[in-house]
Amino acid sequence: xxxxxxxxxxxxxxxxxxxxxxxxxxxxxxxxxxxxxxxxxxxxxxxxxxxxxxxxxxxxxxxxxxxxxxxxxxxxxxxxxxxxxxxxxxxxxxxxxxxxxxxxxxxxxxxxxxxxxxxxxxxxxxxxxxxxxxxxxxxxxxxxxxxxxxxxxxxxxxxxxxxxxxxxxxxxxxxxxxxxxxxxxxxxxxxxxxxxxxxxxxxxxxxxxxxxxxxxxxxxxxxxxxxxxxxxxxxxxxxxxxxxxxxxxxxxxxxxxxxxxxxxxxxxxxxxxxxxxxxxxxxxxxxxxxxxxxxxxxxxxxxxxxxxxx
Amino acid sequence: xxxxxxxxxxxxxxxxxxxxxxxxxxxxxxxxxxxxxxxxxxxxxxxxxxxxxxxxxxxxxxxxxxxxxxxxxxxxxxxxxxxxxxxxxxxxxxxxxxxxxxxxxxxxxxxxxxxxxxxxxxxxxxxxxxxxxxxxxxxxxxxxxxxxxxxxxxxxxxxxxxxxxxxxxxxxxxxxxxxxxxxxxxxxxxxxxxxxxxxxxxxxxxxxxxxxxxxxxxxxxxxxxxxxxxxxxxxxxxxxxxxxxxxxxxxxxxxxxxxxxxxxxxxxxxxxxxxxxxxxxxxxxxxxxxxxxxxxxxxxxxxxxxxxxxxxxxxxxxxxxxxxxxxxxxxxxxxxxxxxxxxxxxxxxxxxxxxxxxxxxxxxxxxxxxxxxxxxxxxxxxxxxxxxxxxxxxxxxxxxx
Numbered sequence: 001x002x003x004x005x006x007x008x009x010x011x012x013x014x015x016x017x018x019x020x021x022x023x024x025x026x027x028x029x030x031x032x033x034x035x036x037x038x039x040x041x042x043x044x045x046x047x048x049x050x051x052x053x054x055x056x057x058x059x060x061x062x063x064x065x066x067x068x069x070x071x072x073x074x075x076x077x078x079x080x081x082x083x084x085x086x087x088x089x090x091x092x093x094x095x096x097x098x099x100x101x102x103x104x105x106x107x108x109x110x111x112x113x114x115x116x117x118x119x120x121x122x123x124x125x126x127x128x129x130x131x132x133x134x135x136x137x138x139x140x141x142x143x144x145x146x147x148x149x150x151x152x153x154x155x156x157x158x159x160x161x162x163x164x165x166x167x168x169x170x171x172x173x174x175x176x177x178x179x180x181x182x183x184x185x186x187x188x189x190x191x192x193x194x195x196x197x198x199x200x201x202x203x204x205x206x207x208x209x210x211x212x213x214x215x216x217x218x219x220x221x222x223x224x225x226x227x228x229x230x231x232x233x234x235x236x237x238x239x240x241x242x243x244x245x246x247x248x249x250x251x252x253x254x255x256x257x258x259x260x261x262x263x264x265x266x267x268x269x270x271x272x273x274x275x276x277x278x279x280x281x282x283x284x285x286x287x288x289x290x291x292x293x294x295x296x297x298x299x300x301x302x303x304x305x306x307x308x309x310x
Numbered sequence: 311x312x313x314x315x316x317x318x319x320x321x322x323x324x325x326x327x328x329x330x331x332x333x334x335x336x337x338x339x340x341x342x343x344x345x346x347x348x349x350x351x352x353x354x355x356x357x358x359x360x361x362x363x364x365x366x367x368x369x370x371x372x373x374x375x376x377x378x379x380x381x382x383x384x385x386x387x388x389x390x391x392x393x394x395x396x397x398x399x400x401x402x403x404x405x406x407x408x409x410x411x412x413x414x415x416x417x418x419x420x421x422x423x424x425x426x427x428x429x430x431x432x433x434x435x436x437x438x439x440x441x442x443x444x445x446x447x448x449x450x451x452x453x454x455x456x457x458x459x460x461x462x463x464x465x466x467x468x469x470x471x472x473x474x475x476x477x478x479x480x481x482x483x484x485x486x487x488x489x490x491x492x493x494x495x496x497x498x499x500x501x502x503x504x505x506x507x508x509x510x511x512x513x514x515x516x517x518x519x520x521x522x523x524x525x526x527x528x529x530x531x532x533x534x535x536x537x538x539x540x541x542x543x544x545x546x547x548x549x550x551x552x553x554x555x556x557x558x559x560x561x562x563x564x565x566x567x568x569x570x571x572x573x574x575x576x577x578x579x580x581x582x583x584x585x586x587x588x589x590x591x592x593x594x595x596x597x598x599x600x601x602x603x604x605x606x607x608x609x610x611x612x613x614x615x616x617x618x619x620x621x622x623x624x625x626x627x628x629x630x631x632x633x634x635x636x637x638x639x640x641x642x643x644x645x646x647x648x649x650x651x652x653x654x655x656x657x658x659x660x661x662x663x664x665x666x667x668x669x670x671x672x673x674x675x676x677x678x679x680x681x682x683x684x685x686x687x688x689x690x691x692x693x694x695x696x697x698x699x700x701x702x703x704x705x706x707x708x709x710x711x
Contacts, residue, residue, distance in 0.1 A: 058381060165545035
C-alpha cells in the first residue's frame with residue numbers, strides 16, 4: 001500500500017516537474033520575441049505616452065499634465081488636419097482599390113504577354129519612394145514638367161500650371177502620386193486572390209449562361225472579398241501614415257493644404273523640437289488607427305461570416 | 311589552443327586600438343552647405359599641422375538637414391565639437407545650453423550690423439563666417455524686348471511698372487517671387503520689408519514690431535507682384551528662381567552676390583539695390599552664418615582656436631573673395647589693398663548694409679519661418695486680406711518669441 005502511494009506520489013511529482021519544465025520551455029521560446037517587442041514597440045510607445053504629458057524640448061522636460069491634449073482639442077487647425085487626413089486616406093485608398101481591382105482583372109485575363117504585363121506593374125512599388133517622388137516633382141513642375149507642357153499644347157491652359165503651388169491641385173497631385181505608389185501592391189494581392197478562385201465556379205456559371213460582368217460580380221468579388229477587406233485595412237494604415245510622398249512633394253504646403261497628421265507630427269516634434277506636443281499628436285494617431293482597426297476587425301468578421309471564411 | 315591564441319590576438323588588437331585612440335583627439339566639424347570650401351579646408355589643414363595628434367573630421371551636410379542634425383546630436387548628448395551653421399539658430403542653442411559663447415576680439419573690424427546677427431543681450435555666441443546681402447538682378451535683354459529702357463528701378467512703383475511692361479509685351483514673367491515653405495521665402499519678404507523701413511523685432515527691447523503699417527504696405531506690394539510674377543510662386547524657392555532667370559522665363563529677381571557667377575554668361579544682367587518702398591529707403595536682409603562651438607564635446611578650447619583661425623584675417627578674406635560673399639570684415643582696416651568689393655557688382659551689395667536689417671534671432675526659428683510663410687502664402691493664394699494676414703502674423707510672432 002505504502003509502495004503504491006509512493007509510486008503515485010512520484011508520478012505526480014514527475015508530472016508537476018514536467019509541467020513546470022514545459023511551461024519554462026514555452027517561456028524560453030516566447031521570451032526573445034517578447035523582449036524584442038518590448039524594446040521595439042512597447043518601450044517607445046510608453047515613452048511617447050509619457051512625453052505627451054510633458055513640455056519637452058531641447059532644453060529638458062516639464063510635466064504639464066493634459067495641457068498638450070487640451071491645446072489640440074481647442075485648435076481649429078488641428079481639427080482641419082484630422083479631417084484632411086481622413087479625406088486623404090479614404091480617397092487614396094478607394095482609388096487604389098478600384099484601380100487595383102481593374103488591374104488585377106486585366107492581368108488575370110488570358111492574354112498574350114500576360115507575364116510581361118505583370119512585371120510592368122511592379123516599378124512604382126519597386127522604385128524607392130524618394131526617387132519616384134522626385135520624378136513626380138518634375139512632372140508637376142509648371143515650367144519644365146511634362147504635364148503642364150501637354151496641357152499647354154492641348155490648349156487646356158494658356159500658360160504654365162504649377163500643380164504643387166495651389167491648395168487643391170497640390171492635394172490631388174499628392175493623392176495621384178500616393179495612388180501610383182500604392183496600386184501595384186493592391187493589384188498583385190488581388191491577382192493572387194483571383195488565381196485562387198476555382199475554375200469550376202466560372203465554368204458552372206458559364207454553362208448556366210452567366211455573362212462576364214455577372215461572373216465578376218457574383219463569383220470573383222465574393223471569393224476575394226476577405227482579401228479586399230484585408231488590403232483595405234493595410235492600405236488605409238499605410239496611407240494614413242504616408243509621409244515621404246507628401247514631404248518630398250510639398251512639405252505639407254501650400255498653407256497646410258497637404259498637411260496630414262503624420263506630417264504635422266513630424267513638423268511639431270522634429271522640425272520645431274516640441275517633443276511633448278509632437279508626442280500628443282502621435283498618441284492621437286495611435287488611438288485613431290486603433291479605433292479604425294477595431295472597426296475593421298468587426299467588419300472583417302462579418303464579411304468572413306457572410307462568405308463562410310474561417 | 312586555437313581559441314586561446316585567438317583570444318590573445320583579439321586582446322592585443324583591441325589594446326593597441328585603445329592606446330591609439332588615447333593618443334589622438336578628433337574634432338567633429340559639421341559644415342552646413344554640403345561642401346567644404348577650399349579656403350576652409352586649407353585652414354583646417356594648417357590647424358591639424360599645428361596640433362600633432364589632433365584630427366578634424368569634416369562632415370559636409372546639405373542645408374536642408376544640417377541644422378536639425380547638429381541640434382539633434384547636441385540635444386542627444388553627442389554634440390559635434392564645432393559647426394558652421396546659420397546664425398539664426400544661435401538663440402535656440404544658447405537658450406538650451408548647447409553651445410558656449412564665442413571669444414571674439416573687440417578689435418576685429420566686422421562690417422556694420424554683422425555682430426548684431428550673432429549677439430544676444432550683449433554676448434556673441436558665434437563667430438560670423440559668411441555674410442550676405444541681396445540685390446535685384448535684371449535681365450536687360452528681356453526688358454528691352456518688351457520695349458522698355460533697362461534702367462534700375464529705384465522705387466517699388468518703378469519696379470512694378472517695369473515688370474508689368476514685360477508681362478504685357480512678352481511671354482515672360484515680370485518678376486520671380488519665392489513663396490515655398492522654405493526659409494528664403496521669409497528672407498525675400500524681409501528684403502522688401504527692410505526696404506520699406508519695417509522691422510520684425512526691436513533689437514534693443516525684443517519687442518514684436520511686425521504688426522505695422524510698413525508690413526501692410528510690403529505685403530500689399532508682394533500681393534501686387536503676384537500678378538506679374540511667374541506662375542505659382544508657392545512652389546518656388548529663391549535658388550530655383552535662378553533656373554527660371556537663366557532660362558529667360560523671368561525678367562528679374564532678388565538674389566545674393568553669388569548669383570552673378572551662377573547666371574548664364576550670355577545674359578545681359580543689370581544689378582541694382584532692392585527698390586525702396588513708400589516708407590523707407592533701399593535696404594536688404596543681413597544674413598550671416600557662423601562657426602559655433604558646442605558644449606560638452608570635451609574639446610572646447612581646441613574648437614575655439616579652430617574657429618578663430620578659420621574666421622580671421624587671411625582665411626576669411628580668402629573665403630569671401632573666392633566664394634563671392636559680401637565682405638564680412640572691413641579688410642582695408644586689416645591692411646588689405648586689393649579689395650575685390652570696391653568695384654564691379656559689389657557696390658550694389660555693400661551700399662545697403664547700413665540700411666539693412668538682421669535675420670531675427672528668436673528661440674523658435676521654425677515657428678518664425680512659419681509665421682512669414684503663412685502670411686506670404688496667404689497673400690499669394692489670396693486667402694485673406696492684407697490687414698488680417700498681418701494681424702494674424704503679429705499674433706503668431708508673439709507666440710514664437
